[in-house]
Amino acid sequence: MxxxxxxxxxxxxxxxxxxxxxxxxxxxxxxxxxxxxxxxxxxxxxxxxxxxxxxxxxxxxxxxxxxxxxxxxxxxxxxxxxxxxxxxxxxxxxxxxxxxxxxxxxxxxxxxxxxxxxxxxxxxxxxxxxxxxxxxxxxxxxxxxxxxxxxxxxxxxxxxxxxxxxxxxxxIPEATEHLIADHGPLPDPDAIAQAARLIREAERPAVMAGGGVWWAHAEEDLKRLVEVAHLPLNVNGMARGVLPPGHPLFFPRARGPALGEADLILVIGVPLDFRLNWGQSPVFADGARLVFLDVDDLRKHKVPDVAIYGDLKASLAALAAAAETPERTEWLAHLREAEAAARARDTAMTGSDSSPVHPARLIAEVNRYGDPDAIYVGDGGDFVSFAGRLIERPKPGLWIDPGPFGCLGSGPAYAMAAKLAHPDRQVILLSGDGAFGFSAMEFDTMVRHRIPVVCVVGNNGIWALEKHPMESMLGMSVAADLAPRTRYDKVVEALGGYGEMVERPDEIRPALDRAFASRLPACINVICDPKAEYPRSSVLM
CATH class of the missing domain: 3.40.50.970 (Thiamin diphosphate (ThDP)-binding fold, Pyr/PP domains)
Structure with a gap:
């Protein structure tokens, strides 16, 4: 050199x-x-x-x-x-x-x-x-x-x-420096003690955690806090998977009562944005005490009872060491009942045998198909809302989506990066048909660089996230339709990948088998029911 x-x-x-x-x-x-x-x-x-x-x-x-x-x-x-x-x-x-x-x-x-x-x-x-x-x-x-x-x-x-x-x-400089990131100041012991006291005093506590936990490498610290203090957990963003499906303190389907009836809410590594109704009722209970733990006060629109800002991993570890609390049997039983009822309500969607395919049935089939360490990538509107509702991962880092900015077309790039980082794992891209059109040519990139991602397109021929709300609110929809039954699978075939169209639920799993067996970038183009509407509760404006 x-x-x-x-x-x-x-x-x-x-x-x-x-x-x-x-x-x-x-x-x-x-x-x-x-x-x-x-x-x-x-x-x-x-x-x-x-x-x-x-x-x-x-x-x-x-x-x-x-x-x-x-x-x-x-x-x-x-x-x-x-x-x-x-x-x-x-x-x-x-x-x-x-x-x-x-x-x-x-x-x-x-x-x-x-x-x-x-x-x-x-x-x-x-x-x-x-x-x-x-x-x-x-x-x-x-x-x-x-x-x-x-x-x-x-x-x-x-x-x-x-x-x-x-x-x-x-x-050329000598290689004398090592990359050391600054994670922020260590937590104030008095603030930790005050937060621990609030946890011990609470009758109906709840935790809402987000991507800040993932970026701080603090998922194990959060898990320990939740378990020693017996705190019901909800997550969004990159915190998905901190607790595995079926964990007795994980309540993804009972978020309404967990946050809406809580007397104490710990907001950990997550902004109070539209996904949480900006920390307002009815998502957050009026009068609930608040404890904020994060790297800083970004998008914390309410005045908390305790705020702990800085090194989030260190803060969670310190709080876990100070907050051991007996189980609140009645509160957790109430949430488990709500969780079970919410899951039961979904069985009609996930078990539907309709053709065109109900998007919830498609997501359920893909969820059952994936390996435990498979990485799912979401790119779309309503279709990815179904996926976010139904796909639960055993560890964090196994689900990625556009997050609160919501830019369509990011999925193929996310998926190729995930496969390059973890070539031994399945990477499954879940794409709405609208989103697919933004970056479809990246299948050429995947073919050229031999990046075998499998894409499942939920093809309902509409911009569902816009069409359904427009019709319910305005009585009409404008600029909300795409061409029906477009052969996106043929586009991927033309670029050198594998493509297949699916029209019935029983065809989904065999098509996935063939796609993965091809060892090529692949597109499973599933014709979905345009009348199937996601049961949305968040305000998306």
């Missing part, structure tokens, strides 16, 4: 030394130096068909590994095409590092190809957004960007590099 390198190679070296193994990209002249540098240093390059998929794949990598996912995109439209992924990563606290090309500094303002001020566009969507000013700063700034993405509230970081700076050179 030479004693010096251009800025692109220095950035690639910083990535490599920070543990980055994959770079998601779409080729563009403004980023050639980082592509060649990545190739030279053994970082696997996955080139996609649209820049949004490069950035979404970086986020998917982050979601399944809890490492910083990295993407590189060309200047101008390459960066603007990635903005939705930055916004989604910010909303979901996903640590990604997006590197953009940039017009040459020497001709800045003269109208170079794809010249624009990217930083001004993305700074509200990132933890940090900077322009690299010199080759001397390439290595330290890239390393610091990785560290920043993984510190405190994890999230996206952006750096663009002018073309002439990319080709500047500097000495």
């Amino acid at each position: 030479s004693d010096s390198a251009n800025a692109g190679e220095l950035i690639a070296l910083a990535l490599k030394r920070s543990g980055v193994s994959h770079l998601f990209t779409l080729n563009g002249g403004h980023i050639w130096p980082i592509l060649t540098g990545a190739a030279e240093h053994g970082i696997r390059i996955i080139d996609v068909r649209h820049e949004q998929s490069a950035a979404f794949a970086a986020e998917g990598w982050a979601k399944v590994t809890r490492e910083c996912g990295v993407a590189a995109v060309t200047a101008g439209p390459g960066v603007t095409n990635s903005v939705s992924a930055l916004a989604q990563a910010q909303a979901g606290d996903s640590p990604i590092f997006l590197i953009g090309g940039r017009a040459p500094e020497a001709r800045w303002g003269m109208g170079s190809l794809q010249e624009m001020d990217h930083v001004a566009v993305v700074q509200s969507l990132t933890k940090k957004a900077v322009t690299l000013g010199s080759a001397e700063q390439a290595y330290p700034l890239a390393a610091d960007s990785i560290r920043t993405s993984l510190s405190r509230r994890t999230g996206p970081v952006f750096m663009d590099v002018p073309l002439d700076v990319f080709f500047g050179s500097d000495d």
